[in-house]
Amino acid sequence: xxxxxxxxxxxxxxxxxxxxxxxxxxxxxxxxxxxxxxxxxxxxxxxxxxxxxxxxxxxxxxxxxxxxxxxxxxxxxxxxxxxxxxxxxxxxxxxxxxxxxxxxxxxxxxxxxxxxxxxxxxxxxxxxxxxxxxxxxxxxxxxxxxxxxxxxxxxxxxxxxxxxxxxxxxxxxxxxxxxxxxxxxxxxxxxxxxxxxxxxxxxxxxxxxxxxxxxxxxxxxxxxxxxxxxxxxxxxxxxxxxxxxxxxxxxxxxxxxxxxxxxxxxxxxxxxxxxxxxxxxxxxxxxxxxxxxxxxxxxxxxxxxxxxxxxxxxxxxxxxxxxxxxxxxxxxxxxxxxxxxxxxxxxxxxxxxxxxxxxxxxxxxxxxxxxxxxxxxxxxxxxxxxxxxxxxxxxxxxxxxxxxxxxxxxxxxxxxxxxxxxxxxxxxxxxxxxxxxxxxxxxxxxxxxxxxxxxxxxxxxxxxxxxxxxxxxxxxxxxxxxxxxxxxxxxxxxxxxxxxxxxxxxxxxxxxxxxxxxxxxxxxxxxxxxxxxxxxxxxxxxxxxxxxxxxxxxxxxxxxxxxxxxxxxxxxxxxxxxxxxxxxxxxxxxxxxxxxxxxxxxxxxxxxxxxxxxxxxxxxxxxxxxxxxxxxxxxxx
RNA sequence: GCCGACUUAGUUUAAUGGCAAAACGGUGGUCUCGUAAUCCACUGAUAAGAGUUCGAUUCUCUUAGUCGGCACCA
Numbered sequence: 001x002x003x004x005x006x007x008x009x010x011x012x013x014x015x016x017x018x019x020x021x022x023x024x025x026x027x028x029x030x031x032x033x034x035x036x037x038x039x040x041x042x043x044x045x046x047x048x049x050x051x052x053x054x055x056x057x058x059x060x061x062x063x064x065x066x067x068x069x070x071x072x073x074x075x076x077x078x079x080x081x082x083x084x085x086x087x088x089x090x091x092x093x094x095x096x097x098x099x100x101x102x103x104x105x106x107x108x109x110x111x112x113x114x115x116x117x118x119x120x121x122x123x124x125x126x127x128x129x130x131x132x133x134x135x136x137x138x139x140x141x142x143x144x145x146x147x148x149x150x151x152x153x154x155x156x157x158x159x160x161x162x163x164x165x166x167x168x169x170x171x172x173x174x175x176x177x178x179x180x181x182x183x184x185x186x187x188x189x190x191x192x193x194x195x196x197x198x199x200x201x202x203x204x205x206x207x208x209x210x211x212x213x214x215x216x217x218x219x220x221x222x223x224x225x226x227x228x229x230x231x232x233x234x235x236x237x238x239x240x241x242x243x244x245x246x247x248x249x250x251x252x253x254x255x256x257x258x259x260x261x262x263x264x265x266x267x268x269x270x271x272x273x274x275x276x277x278x279x280x281x282x283x284x285x286x287x288x289x290x291x292x293x294x295x296x297x298x299x300x301x302x303x304x305x306x307x308x309x310x311x312x313x314x315x316x317x318x319x320x321x322x323x324x325x326x327x328x329x330x331x332x333x334x335x336x337x338x339x340x341x342x343x344x345x346x347x348x349x350x351x352x353x354x355x356x357x358x359x360x361x362x363x364x365x366x367x368x369x370x371x372x373x374x375x376x377x378x379x380x381x382x383x384x385x386x387x388x389x390x391x392x393x394x395x396x397x398x399x400x401x402x403x404x405x406x407x408x409x410x411x412x413x414x415x416x417x418x419x420x421x422x423x424x425x426x427x428x429x430x431x432x433x434x435x436x437x438x439x440x441x442x443x444x445x446x447x448x449x450x451x452x453x454x455x456x457x458x459x460x461x462x463x464x465x466x467x468x469x470x471x472x473x474x475x476x477x478x479x480x481x482x483x484x485x486x487x488x489x490x491x492x493x494x495x496x497x498x499x500x501x502x503x504x505x506x507x508x509x510x511x512x513x514x515x516x517x518x519x520x521x522x523x524x525x526x527x528x529x530x531x532x533x534x535x536x537x538x539x540x541x542x543x544x545x546x547x548x549x550x551x552x553x554x555x556x557x558x559x560x561x562x563x564x565x566x567x568x569x570x571x572x573x574x575x576x577x578x579x580x581x582x583x584x585x586x587x588x589x590x591x592x593x594x595x596x597x598x599x600x601x602x603x604x605x606x607x608x609x610x611x612x613x614x615x616x617x618x619x620x621x622x623x624x625x626x627x628x629x630x631x632x633x634x635x636x637x
Numbered sequence: 638g639c640c641g642a643c644u645u646a647g648u649u650u651a652a653u654g655g656c657a658a659a660a661c662g663g664u665g666g667u668c669u670c671g672u673a674a675u676c677c678a679c680u681g682a683u684a685a686g687a688g689u690u691c692g693a694u695u696c697u698c699u700u701a702g703u704c705g706g707c708a709c710c711a
Contacts (some may be wrong), residue, residue, distance in 0.1 A: 011676085059700095092682065093685060094690090115640080115641065117641065118641080118642070118705095119642095131685095139644090145652085159651090199692085200641090200705095201705060201706070202640085202641065202706085202709055203640065203641065203705060203706030203707065204639060204640025204706070204708095204709060205639095205640080205685080205706070205707045206639075206640095209707080209708075210708080211638080211639070211707080211709080212707045215640055215707075215708095216638070216640090216707095217641085218706070220641090220706080246703095246704095250648075251648085255701090257682085258701090258702095259702050259703095261699065262701085262702065262703095298699055309711085310711075313711060314711060316645060317708095317709090319709090332711080333711070335711090340672075360651095364710090364711095365711080366710080367638050367639090367708080367709060367710095368638070368642095368702090369638065369639070369706085369708080369709090370638090370708085370709065370710075371703090372704090402660055447655085460711060461711080462711080484711095511711095545671095545672085547669095547670075547671055547672095548669055548671090549668060549669070549670095550639070550669085573702085575669080575670095575671095576668090576670085576674095576675085577668085577674080577675060578670065578671055578673095579670090579671090579672060579673060579674070580673080580674050580675085581672085581673095582672045582673055583673035583674055584673085584674085585673090586672095586673060587673080593672080595671070595672065597671060598671090599671085607671085607672085609672065614672085614673090615672095616671095616672060
């Protein structure tokens with residue numbers, strides 16, 4: 001009798017008996033018809049499963065609708081199939097690559113003789129919607145390898161994928177109408193369940209992510225459970241576009257680019273002020289931590305780069321020049337220069353740690369297609385430091401480096417996440433050394449009580465590293481700071497110090513950067529603050545606006561007193577209406593506008609309006625001075 | 638580097654195989670003013686090169702740059 005029934009357990013622990021071979025849809029329906037309608041996918045004993053699949057054993061199940069993380073992923077995956085289905089109808093000779101789910105949506109890689117352009121997307125969407133209206137059933141089929149080979153005989157990319165499916169794995173094909181695809185699934189039961197999607201962009205993509213392979217065409221799309229979520233997605237993109245640092249950089253006259261130096265930013269007076277503030281902020285902090293700032297040449301003999309290993313590993317990204325029959329290279333990194341400084345004199349263990357810092361301008365020939373405003377450039381300034389330590393000092397020094405990073409990021413209001421990257425496959429150095437280094441990094445993180453994620457095998461070939469990912473104001477993640485242990489460089493440059501036993505010993509080098517690239521960090525800050533910088537960073541901190549020209553003298557007096565305190569003040573002495581000048585200062589996102597007229601003159605007061613606010617208040621000039629100086633000194637945000 | 642799109646005045650945007658339009662900015666004048674644009678006038682552009690054409694900013698090709706991806710990211 002028991003053969004006929006199975007026990008189904010639900011997430012809340014309740015159990016129920018069903019007939020053997022029952023489907024998830026049947027189960028959902030038994031609970032409520034509306035549930036069965038909403039259900040997109042089920043997990044059977046933790047395995048994602050089509051709702052139409054028959055269950056033949058006792059099982060734990062959970063059901064998901066489109067609003068769930070599990071459900072929407074399946075909807076997105078099925079939307080990718082829907083896209084492929086539509087493409088097949090429009091371009092019968094098309095070949096398919098892969099079509100996975102990504103954040104917010106999906107893509108499909110296809111091979112087609114004619115290019116698909118953004119203007120083709122509406123037509124493709126139209127066909128997709130037709131197929132949705134047809135509410136085509138999506139059927140899962142298990143097939144033999146032979147059968148699969150036949151089915152995809154005309155689709156060389158799919159055959160390649162088929163080859164890679166492990167022998168012990170069942171090959172499944174999903175079929176909807178005349179379209180079928182090699183796929184593990186699961187999928188939604190029919191195309192009618194797809195509602196809120198949009199195709200977003202087209203691009204090229206190398207087959208299997210390898211630039212040696214041919215380039216396919218990739219079509220991206222997004223899909224959500226509700227219309228609102230879809231709309232929010234595009235609203236978010238618009239918001240992000242308003243903060244775009246390239247746009248704001250132009251509007252606020254922070255920096256520019258020229259065809260004469262692609263990928264190399266020119267800093268205008270406003271942008272340079274911010275850079276200088278960032279630099280001096282960190283410089284002061286580093287002084288407190290007993291760093292010694294140095295400066296090394298931009299260009300050094302090619303020999304040096306051969307010795308450091310850059311010639312072998314990084315030549316393609318370097319700029320070279322020939323002078324007096326000698327080959328020189330623009331430095332892509334500061335480390336070799338710092339090694340030379342270390343070697344410039346003998347060191348005792350008493351000298352260590354040596355914390356050598358440089359705001360070093362480096363040049364890297366990035367691929368033209370990689371350039372992206374300030375975020376990816378060919379020339380940038382690293383807030384680099386190399387800390388030369390004895391093995392025993394590693395943990396303490398890493399701790400100090402992390403403390404500086406924490407201090408700096410708090411000032412900008414950045415939350416951050418830590419990743420520890422361990423030994424990669426092509427690593428150099430003994431396993432013992434690596435284990436010790438990795439343990440050291442873990443100890444530090446544990447002692448500080450920092451949560452962190454481990455990236456197995458993602459370290460540099462010369463040592464493990466800690467990367468810091470900051471979250472900006474609209475929750476985008478950026479990698480900036482890094483702390484890396486290096487055992488190779490000291491070897492390559494034969495660095496030594498004299499230890500307690502009066503013998504030569506090898507120091508360890510810690511590479512660390514806080515901003516990473518000042519240029520990139522500035523780009524991130526522009527977007528983080530949407531161009532409205534905190535007072536200490538703002539290129540102009542106070543804009544003084546006279547009510548009329550007769551108040552200019554008072555304005556000049558106020559300006560001069562603020563300038564004495566180091567405040568960056570401008571007077572808007574153009575003729576023109578007050579309202580117009582307020583507007584202009586607001587658009588420039590200047591933190592404080594002060595309006596001066598008869599009333600202020602009489603009271604020795606200033607009328608203050610903060611950026612972004614509609615109200616203004618009159619306060620004694622003395623109070624304003626004290627306030628703004630405090631804000632600047634505190635670097636408050 | 639690869640795929641695709643794009644490049645019009647200082648900036649943002651319009652239009653066209655036959656005189657390239659506007660706003661802001663700038664300049665000159667006007668207004669003498671209390672919190673997001675006083676009014677008027679003037680100024681100024683088809684990325685570079687080649688081709689097709691009677692005629693190209695528009696069509697084609699090349700180059701450069703930019704953007705979205707891919708790849709790269711010691």
